[in-house]
Amino acid sequence: MQASSTPLTHRFLLAAREAEIEALKQLAVGCQQAILTGRLIHELQRERGISNVFLASGGECFARQHPEQVARSRVAEQAFRQGVAALMPGTGSAPAGMRLCNCIAAVLLQLEELDLLRAQVQQQQLEAATLTCWLSELIARLLAIIFELADSCGDPELTRALVATFNFIQGKEYAGQERAWGAIGFAAGRFEAEQLERLINLQDAQQRSFDTFTCYAEAEPLALWHELQAMPEQAELLRLRGMLSRLQPKDEVPMPLSELWYELATCRIDRMQQLEAHLEQRLLQKSRDKTAAAEAELRHHRQQLNTLIEAAAQRTAPVNLTPMAELLSSPGHEGGGLNDTVYDLLLTQARHLEQVQKELELARSALDERKQIERAKGLLMQFHGLSEEQAYHQMRQQAMQANIRLVDLAARLIAACDGLGKT
Template identity: 30%
Template sequence: MNTDISPEQTIVLAKIRHIEELERLDTCIQFVESIGQIIHQVQAERGASCLYLASAGKRFAPERADIISHNQATEADFRQALQQHLHLDLLTDARQLTLISWILLGLDQLVALRHQVTLQKISFTDCMESYSRLISSLIALIFEISDSSVNSKISTCLLTLYNLVQTKEFAGQERAVGSYIYGSGSVQQAHQQRLLELIDQQDRHIELFCQFGNQELRTAWDKLQATAPYRQHQQLRARLTTAKDHQPLKPSDADIWFDLCTQKQTSIWQLQCVLIQKMHDMLEVLTHKARHDLEYTQEYLQAISAKATPASTLDGTFFNLSIPVESALSFQAHDSAQAYPMASMISLLQQQSRQIADMESELSDTRKALSERKQIERAKGLLMSKLGIDEMEAYKTMRNLAMEQKRKIIDVAENILTQQKLPS
């Protein structure tokens, strides 16, 4: 059996692997789309459940039942999409698989949670936290997929999507808390404080969304803020955040608040759909270009082979000493003063190396942002464990430290992690 393998074969293989990577990315985006859909539906169920509990089961029961019925179908679609993703994407790592196991456990226990809500055997706070835990796990999966992408443009889009989904999630929690406050008929200071924290988190993630998103997405967000329902929502929000403790409210405003928040959620959801479609379109273009590049490379190699010099000649090959090593192996452009021809294997390798270098350079900024987020999350988790506080409180502690010390929050996070490593 002939086991010889040539440079021509491996160059072509590199092009084929690039195409396969783009196709794999498209299956990832399809799965991310499915994750976004189930998040959207669970958020709606959480809002309805909180309003149901706030009214002591007197209101929103039929609407909640309809949402749950729809969500059962969405769960089935998600599980099917997950199976397809795991079948097609063999690069799913242990970290992602562990997180997926956690999510599946949460979905399995949704039936029991729903039963507890129906019987009003669970408090508003526990209900909200239970749903939010499942949603945060799903959002974390989007982040892990973002971190595994090797295409800079798609990775940046996924990071933009992650921050938009986080914005929508904190807006969803705001809907639930506000619905409960209005539905209960009076302001409770603890819930009001929670509302303020959720608003702050939305502002933080929408700032990052605008930072990583393109001008089209930023313009769409500006247009959303200019709509009448959004302004009306802001007015009701101000009423909640400025009210005094135990100040009476109109329970009927709960429906208005819920509807306005839902309109905001829907608008953000539409932005998500635009972003998802943008990634599909981008991958279609990239895949088309990659296939064209493969065809060009195959034709180029055939042309070189037809003009091949005798094996005893070193011109245009690896041992052509007129080619500086740093030029042959790095990403420098061809110098016309050099003695070697452009129509050679070396020039093809240089072109491919430059493409890889460009992709890695573009990816570095996104990877830096992903790495910083991981550091902040780790530091946040450390504070939660050490101080016995929740996620919001941990982030607020880090943010206050950053403001006091006039440092970036990532610097504070790194300092917390460093201090943990030091011997006591």
């Protein structure tokens, strides 16, 4: 009997690779949006810091820098808006899921109010603490967009890169909040108990984010991170942190230290921005390389099939009656007919998919852990009336006392609440 795969079989075999290429192109759009979102976050962080000093000084400091930074933030916002337009379902570029669309809508809604807030800052009609909280909330929503983009990524290498980038930007945001709240306390000449506790929590949160970053980052960005940690300004900032850790609430602090604190923290954050730019370029290059490699593989498969079809027309070959499951699980098989070689291509793709799935599950572990922690934190906020920082601090303390990982404690809290819901 002769064996001959049908043209429809060939088309579907090639369609598997074509679908992979399309998914990679969509991921490239998602990676680009993650970068645009990160850039908007950076400009808003700078605007938050400059605005705080402008407000705390009664408009005497950063009077020129404030409008200049607002202009930079607006440019980044416009690029962000243009980018999210490509994520709109139905555009055919990169479909966004429900959670991602909801995150984008929440950000766009808050951005509509930003100019009104800026006018209040310019007229000295806003407290620095109020501004910090509002902008921190906006930045948290922007970070949620990057998280959702990482969560929807179907490529393990790009997922690892997105996880590293997301956690680095998250840690940088905590560093920005530390700069803001520290500047407020120094400018006032004293720190309230809540402010001191907030600074400690922000330092802990930074460490958690940067620890995850180091687990997923590649060698080159890791080396840049270690260089950043060794810079002299970092040591000086740690000295000021140590001074704050020894303060009692409402102890007087020298107000000129506000400028030093802001300068040191800004130097550190600016160096972080350089590393973030490096992560962005690596992310873009990876998405392009992945697409190019998949397209090359598709061309190779087409050439193989054309060659096999031509060769099969010259000879006869027995029908391969080996069960498909056995073929896919075996390390190799003998044959020579067209169907045998088509099976080989199918086997190669099946094993490729299996390997990708295994690597993807490993790469997504950090995302899954964050989901658990965020859900547990939300439950504490809901049932005990805690703020986000208080909920996280309570979870961290309980995890340390029980000598378990934070994610394990989160799983216990979720299970306990689920159990209460069933009773």
